[in-house]
Amino acid sequence: MTASRMKCIHQMIERGMIQCITVPEKKMGKGRVTIRRRTPDLRLEETKQHRHLLKIFDTFSSVQNNTPAYYCGFDPTADSLHLGHMTLLSVLLSLAKNGFPVIALIGGVTAKLGDPEGKDENRVLISHQQLEKNSIALQEQITNIFQRYADKHNIDSSSFSVLNNKEWYSTMTLDQYTDSIASEFKLVDMFQRAVVKSRLEGKDRDMRFTEFVYQTFQSYDWLYLYKHYGCSIQVGGHDQLGNIEDGYDFVWRSLHQLPTLAGVTVPLVVTEDGQKLGKTATNVVWLDQSKASSMSLEQYLAGISRTDLISLSLKLTNHSIAELQNTSQSGILEMILEEIMPLLT
Numbered sequence: 652m653t654a655s656r657m658k659c660i661h662q663m664i665e666r667g668m669i670q671c672i673t674v675p676e677k678k679m680g681k682g683r684v685t686i687r688r689r690t691p692d693l694r695l696e697e698t699k700q701h702r703h704l705l706k707i708f709d710t711f712s713s714v715q716n717n718t719p720a721y722y723c724g725f726d727p728t729a730d731s732l733h734l735g736h737m738t739l740l741s742v743l744l745s746l747a748k749n750g751f752p753v754i755a756l757i758g759g760v761t762a763k764l765g766d767p768e769g770k771d772e773n774r775v776l777i778s779h780q781q782l783e784k785n786s787i788a789l790q791e792q793i794t795n796i797f798q799r800y801a802d803k804h805n806i807d808s809s810s811f812s813v814l815n816n817k818e819w820y821s822t823m824t825l826d827q828y829t830d831s832i833a834s835e836f837k838l839v840d841m842f843q844r845a846v847v848k849s850r851l852e853g854k855d856r857d858m859r860f861t862e863f864v865y866q867t868f869q870s871y872d873w874l875y876l877y878k879h880y881g882c883s884i885q886v887g888g889h890d891q892l893g894n895i896e897d898g899y900d901f902v903w904r905s906l907h908q909l910p911t912l913a914g915v916t917v918p919l920v921v922t923e924d925g926q927k928l929g930k931t932a933t934n935v936v937w938l939d940q941s942k943a944s945s946m947s948l949e950q951y952l953a954g955i956s957r958t959d960l961i962s963l964s965l966k967l968t969n970h971s972i973a974e975l976q977n978t979s980q981s982g983i984l985e986m987i988l989e990e991i992m993p994l995l996t
């Protein structure tokens with residue numbers, strides 16, 4: 652890994668773009684460990700955990716022979732991504748700018764199952780036609796964002812791929828699913844998951860079987876992308892930590908060796924009262940500007956505190972913390988819009 656690539660990862664940690672990383676325990680020992688970055692976004696001085704986190708990532712990177720590819724999955728539950736996804740895309744874009752191949756995976760099959768992670772209630776089932784429409788819309792939206800960013804920064808657009816997990820599941824037989832995926836999961840572990848416990852014990856107790864087995868599909872995606880695209884690192888919103896850790900264990904078990912894998916989580920964008928942005932219909936900020944929305948990007952940015960605005964611009968722009976601290980709130984708002992709007996329209 653070249654120094655500039657390593658620097659890019661360090662910067663992402665420093666700017667608060669990365670919340671946790673899951674890496675092999677004790678260099679190449681057995682199992683995994685997740686390191687949580689506890690420093691709040693705006694206190695960027697090096698803390699013990701921060702140094703520890705960098706050291707582990709360095710160790711991990713130095714055992715990689717090739718440049719690892721990164722992937723992040725997006726379930727097409729709507730026909731546009733929202734602002735919460737932009738921080739994930741921003742991580743992928745920074746990585747691509749620094750020479751890492753990146754993959755955006757559209758979950759054409761997983762969206763139908765419904766990821767229980769990060770949600771307290773059952774999802775409305777999406778029809779087949781709606782899913783197809785949403786998948787096409789997201790494919791186009793992400794491809795456009797990648798293309799515009801590549802043009803702006805003179806990046807070879809082959810660094811970016813947009814795939815759909817329908818590609819491998821549409822030809823998979825039930826035998827293959829049973830032998831290579833289902834048999835690797837133990838019920839005792841599946842029932843241990845916090846999300847399963849809370850959904851089974853919660854007031855509705857309405858968890859579907861498809862939601863229960865969702866993790867088996869996300870886990871296999873990583874194995875597939877590892878084998879076919881050299882994808883060692885999965886990026887996801889912080890609510891994906893459970894899926895990422897389980898996927899890590901699954902890839903490890905399936906390959907019968909400890910692969911050089913890492914999971915990276917990105918802090919969620921939240922509203923003033925701490926709610927995950929995009930969780931309900933009324934607090935969503937669509938990236939598709941033409942889509943009817945109760946809140947535009949500008950309105951959202953104008954309504955959050957200065958601290959949240961600085962923290963968000965550290966994730967979405969390249970301006971330094973010192974520069975941001977010396978800029979007025981409306982100036983920071985402009986900086987974010989200047990960075991994002993050209994990618995969207």
Ligand SMILES: N[C@@H](Cc1ccc(O)cc1)C(=O)O
Pocket residue numbers: 723724725726756758761766816868869870872873887891894
């Ligand atoms: N589960 C992710 C989406 C995803 C889908 C497939 C994957 O392989 C990875 C991630 C989410 O709900 O945000």
